[in-house]
Structure formats: structure tokens, C-alpha cells
Amino acid sequence: MPRIFTPEEIGEVVEMLLFHDLDIRSVTLGLSIQECSSHSYADVIDCVEKKVDAFAKRLSKAVEAASKKYGVKVVTKRIALTPISIVLEPLARRGLDKAAEAGVEIAKSIDAVARRNSVDYVGGYAAFVHKGFTPGDRAVVETFPDALAATDTVASMVNVASTATGINVDAVNMVAPKIIELSRETPKGVGCARFAVMANAPEDNPFIPGAYHGLGEPEAIVNVAVSGPGVIEAAVKRLGSGADMRTLHDYIKRTAFKITRLGELIGREVAREMGVQFGIVDLSVAPSPKVGDSVAKIVEAMGIEVAGAPGSIAALYMLVDAVKKGGAMATSSIGGLSGAFIPVSEDWGMARAAALGAITIDRLEAMMAVCNTGVDMVAVPGDVPWETIAAIILDVMAVAVALDKALGVRIIPVPGAKPGDTVDFGGLLGRATVMNVSGFSSAGFVSRGGLIPPPIRRLDKG
């Protein structure tokens, strides 16, 4: 029999898996719970709990089987649900209090189900309010601090802006004080790690906290998020400092191809095992707080001394572009956020760069022009006024709408913390240096409220 793979080819793959933390960041099951919408308080809770329980069991089993079959680690298992606001709608019409109470109870029951079935996160405590609120949306926005404070696995997202409709400043003004409320209800404000404000949130995003099951999706679907910054960093380092930009881009592209292929292989196997449709691979290179699993370190391997230094935007742009091109060749099932993630505390190199002062909120805002992150996992002092948080959110939303892309804000006001303090959120959430926030007020701007109109780009769509 002729040799199927050369030892070099096999060695490369095994080296990635064993030494460069190549793994599947998440297998996320998108699951519809639309049928659970009901006027009965008890029925809604019961229906959601039963459905999530049944699918969580199947998901855990299928992920375990696929991981063992191929010898590839799957770091987390997640479920993304239809936005809870939709199933709360009938109840919300009978009164906000009842719907609010039901929302928190649903969160608690799915949290118990998730923990029982070793599902790491459940997304979908979500509302879409980029143009306005329904009663169900209001119930979600009112209760997400309580729902997240009462749970460990539930994640929440509010979409406040879209290219098609513009930015709902009233929604931002409702959400910003709620973020502060949530930070006070959880130790070190860590609950805020499970909440994102988003623009253009994709329906098939496998990443928490933005994950939800969109209305265009089927009953159940498997989406996959790959990891692999360590693999790309190693490839860049192997190439050495003499390679020019095009060669560097090409190398990253080839590596991204391989990473994406692995994601698709595992995703398809999990979907097959579960007997549900396979959805998408999110091409994003997702970092973790582990040394050697960092997007910032890729930027640094390209020749930037510390991520955030001048040249970082160009380096990140090249990385994201190469990842997209390599990924697009690897799979025709693209989706999710598909950019590069630079969550400050969750990425070891970003956390280090923030501690050194090279990464600031200003630099993150510049970097979001070329990636799909926004201001993510950024710790700020707990006494920052809500109007300033609202203004930071508006800045990110404006870039998302102007550039027609998905961006989010995951900001953590840490009660009692001062700029420069270090906060350890634990596990995959990592450690953050509390960032300095401008002391100049934006209150006069945000308090105007209303809607910022959509960009002229909207008219391209008809």
C-alpha cells in the first residue's frame, strides 16, 4: 500500500494537537424553543426545561463520542436558544412582573439542566431591540442582571443596533445601568462576562455570550467554533523574521485552512451522531488564558513588541484577512462571527499587553475596525457613570453599523476597583487589569435618547 500521508504531514498535525493547543473551542447546539411560548407561567418553564434537558443529554453524548473517535479535544459544549423574549411574549402581555419572574425562573431551570448534563453555557437570554421594544423584550432587559446573578451557565445578549435600522440609543440607555446593576450582584462583577450588547448579532454565532438561535434557523443545528491561535503563532515563528508580508499572509492562510477543516470534521460528526443538521464553522481564532493560546501573541510573533503598539492594526488586519481566506477555502459552511477575537482578560497576551499599558480602550476601539470583537472582557472601575458606559457602547455600535459588521461590548465594571488593579475572574475568563476610562462626561449626548438613523448603506439593500 502506498504511503497515505508523509511522516511530515502526520507530524505537523500531531504537533498542533499535542503542543499548540489545537482544539475545538465549542460545539454549540442551536435549538428552537419557539413552541414553548405560552400564556401559562408553568407551561413555559416546563416546556423549555424539558426540551433543553433532552437535547443537552444528546449533545453531551455526541460530543464525547466524536471527541474520542477522532482524538480531538472539545473544550466546551454549549446550547443557543431562541431569544427568550419570544417565549415570554404572551406572558408579558399579562404584565411585566409575571414575565420577568418567568424569565428568571427559566434561567434557573436551564442552568440546573446544563450543569446536570455538563453543558458549559446556555445562550439565548436575549432580546432584539435595535428599533424598539416589545413587552417580551422589556422583560428580558429588565431581568438579565437577576437571571445571570442567579445562574452560572446562562448567557445573555441584547442587540441594540443593526446596519438596517441604526442604533437604538434608548435601548443602550436602558442596558448600561443594568450592566452596573449586574456587576454589583456578582462577585468582582464577573456576571458581566456572560452579557454582551451587540450590533448585527449573527443568527448562528456559536460563541457565548452572543450565541442565540435565530428565527431563520431550523429546529436544531450544530455550529462549531475552532480554536488554534497557538498553531498560527507557531507557524509565524517557524517562518522567521525574514519572510515578507505576502509570505506571512500565505502561511497564516494555509494554517487557518487546516484549523477550519478540523472544526468542520468534528462538527459534522457531532451533527451526525445527534441526527441533526450541521450548521457552520465560525472561522474566528478563539484564544484562551492559557500561555500559547493567544491572538495577541500572533501579532507579537509578526514583529510587534507588545500587542497594541503601532502596527497592531495592520498586523491584526492581515491575520483576520488570511484567516477568512484560508477558512473560506476549507469550508463552504461559514458563519458566526468569523473574525479574530481579542477579549482582553481571556487572551493571555492581551491581558499582559493591558497590564503593560499597550492595550487601552482606545486601542481596542481602533482594532475593532479590522476584527469582529469590539470592546470585549474589559474591566473598568466600578464607579464609572452609566452614561459613560452607554457612550462606550454607542461608539462600538457606530463602528459596527458604519462598517456593516457584527461587534459587541462585554464590559465589566469591577466594584471598588481602580485603574491598574488586577482582577482574576477564574478559569477561561482569565485575569484583567482594570482599564482607565476617560473622566470627561458624555451624559449630555447619551441623554438625548431616540434612534441614530441607519447609514446610507441601508439604501443599497433597497
Place this chain on the structure above:
Amino acid sequence: MAQNTAEKGSEENLAVVVVIGADRPGIVAGITSVLARHNINIVDIAQTVVRGIFSMIMVVDLSTGDIDLPRLRDELAAKGRELNVEISVNHIAVFRAMQRV
């Protein structure tokens, strides 16, 4: 003489075993004894140094064997601990996906 239901020689039954560690007598014997015990055929074997790391690479066919891939991995991992080498066992589809367009 396939004992498993899947067709012999089909890729579905192929796994790649990679052994990495410092060279010493008995590694090949130790690993292959596990494979022989379960009647697993070695399709291809290569011993090489890849980027400074000593490695032995085998493509094995589980279709004649009496064990599935996850359990083979567990047994080889135990043997690896005994021999003080690192062993990875992956389905061939992983390499097909990542190394072929």
C-alpha cells in the same frame, strides 16, 4: 478476514498512532505488542525525527481487530506511561481533513 462489520482496508477503520519520546530499547516492541494482542494490522510504519522530536508513526487498520479506537487509545496511553513516551491516537479522517484539499 474482517471481524468488524466495516470493510477491510476502508479508511473508516484506519487510525494513526504517533509515539514521541526519547529513544530507548523496547518502545517499538512495547507498542506493537498491544496492537498484536488485539489483532490490529500495521499498514505503514515510519520512524523519523520531525523538527527535532523523535517520533514513530504508524497507520493501523482496526478492521481485523477486537477493539474500537477509543479503547485502543486508552490501552496505548497506559503503555505509553509505562514506557515514558507520549502516544497519540487519531482517526485517519483528521489527517485527511487537514492535509488534503
